[in-house]
Amino acid sequence: xxxxxxxxxxxxxxxxxxxxxxxxxxxxxxxxxxxxxxxxxxxxxxxxxxxxxxxxxxxxxxxxxxxxxxxxxxxxxxxxxxxxxxxxxxxxxxxxxxxxxxxxxxxxxxxxxxxxxxxxxxxxxxxxxxxxxxxxxxxxxxxxxxxxxxxxxxxxxxxx
Numbered sequence: 001x002x003x004x005x006x007x008x009x010x011x012x013x014x015x016x017x018x019x020x021x022x023x024x025x026x027x028x029x030x031x032x033x034x035x036x037x038x039x040x041x042x043x044x045x046x047x048x049x050x051x052x053x054x055x056x057x058x059x060x061x062x063x064x065x066x067x068x069x070x071x072x073x074x075x076x077x078x079x080x081x082x083x084x085x086x087x088x089x090x091x092x093x094x095x096x097x098x099x100x101x102x103x104x105x106x107x108x109x110x111x112x113x114x115x116x117x118x119x120x121x122x123x124x125x126x127x128x129x130x131x132x133x134x135x136x137x138x139x140x141x142x143x144x145x146x147x148x149x150x151x152x153x154x155x156x157x158x159x160x
Contacts, residue, residue: 006045007033011058011069011109015082021046023055023069034058034069034080034087047085049078057109057151059116063135066090068116072104073097077118077129077137091129091137098122108151112158119149126152126160 011023018039025032032052036044049055054072060082061068067080068090075097079090096118098105103122110117115128116137125145130138144160154160 005033005035005043009035010054010056013058013060013067015060015067016062016064019082021058021060021067021080021082023058025052025055028053028073032069032071034067036082047080047087049087052078054104056104056107057119059109059111061111061116061131066135068109068111070096070104070106070109070118072106072121073101075105077106077109077116091140093140095123095127095140096120104150108149110152110154112154117143117152117154117160119147119152121148121150124148 007025009022009024013021020037022035031048031050032055034046036046052071056070056072058069069078076089076092080087096106106118107121108119117128127140128143132138
């Protein structure tokens with residue numbers, strides 16, 4: 001059984017409750033889309049982000065309230081409400097932008113042990129961003145350089 005969505009999908013993230021979140025849109029054309037797919041298979045267009053031109057990887061945070069999505073051209077990571085249809089920029093930084101705007105900057109994204117890890121494809125690196133006590137983004141740190149990555153995963157041991 002397949003689901004018909006209104007635009008191409010670029011990112012997927014499962015929440016602890018089994019809900020599948022998807023992000024995407026037509027690359028280099030606004031808006032960006034976020035969809036929620038329930039464990040029963042019900043598809044809902046959760047929201048549109050009017051100025052997003054390249055919604056990419058997404059990750060659920062353990063607080064069960066937010067989904068983070070990379071906007072691969074603008075240099076920002078968006079925070080999406082998972083219980084309310086809201087969004088805001090969680091962090092905006094030139095380090096998340098691509099050097100060549102025909103390639104993705106912030107691309108893959110994962111949460112691990114208090115940090116958000118992000119692959120910056122066009123800059124060939126992995127960065128991490130601490131989540132501060134107030135759930136805001138802390139300062140960006142480069143943790144791996146000379147790595148051309150799209151999406152990625154962590155093993156149980158913590159290896160990337």
